[in-house]
Amino acid sequence: xxxxxxxxxxxxxxxxxxxxxxxxxxxxxxxxxxxxxxxxxxxxxxxxxxxxxxxxxxxxxxxxxxxxxxxxxxxxxxxxxxxxxxxxxxxxxxxxxxxxxxxxxxxxxxxxxxxxxxxxxxxxxxxxxxxx
Numbered sequence: 001x002x003x004x005x006x007x008x009x010x011x012x013x014x015x016x017x018x019x020x021x022x023x024x025x026x027x028x029x030x031x032x033x034x035x036x037x038x039x040x041x042x043x044x045x046x047x048x049x050x051x052x053x054x055x056x057x058x059x060x061x062x063x064x065x066x067x068x069x070x071x072x073x074x075x076x077x078x079x080x081x082x083x084x085x086x087x088x089x090x091x092x093x094x095x096x097x098x099x100x101x102x103x104x105x106x107x108x109x110x111x112x113x114x115x116x117x118x119x120x121x122x123x124x125x126x127x128x129x130x131x132x
Contacts, residue, residue, distance in 0.1 A: 004062040014050050021045050021062050025073075037071065040109055040128040047102035048075035048124055055079060056122070070111070074125040081122030084115040 004021050006013075025041060045062075052060045058078025065072040084103075103124075107113050110126040117123075 004060075006060050007058065008060070009053055009056065011054055014053055017053060018046060018049055021049055024062075025064055036109075037128060037130065040071070040126075041073070043105050043109055044073045044126045047106055048073065048126070051075075051102060052077045052079075055082075068130075070127050070129045072125055072127045074123055076121045076123035078120055079122055081115070081117050 004017070004024055006017055008017055022041075022045060025045065049060075049062065052075050056077030056079035060075065060077045063072075063074040063076075065074075103113075106124075106126050109128070111129050112127045114125045114127075115123070116125065
């Protein structure tokens, strides 16, 4: 489910866009979330939305898919993206400079993270399994 579209790329808009995304997320998620899912929501939405605003181009889309056994958060934009191999090392925090720490955090708390570049869009999709 698409919950937000914006073309804001001014870093000063991050708090406003984050508020809108969190409100949309809370409207979609009707069941009580455990602490792990709450952390997943906060970290993934904060990092992906901030990066899309700061580094992306064109239209930013945020999607949330709620399945019986998982929650998926996706953020896409029309930017060039980056090389995801920088965070796929054994210890994702080793050797990171100023960039990559947010994705390393996402990689550490999500069950799966996918990076997709198709049709002029770069997407990051993070998934967390829910307790059944």
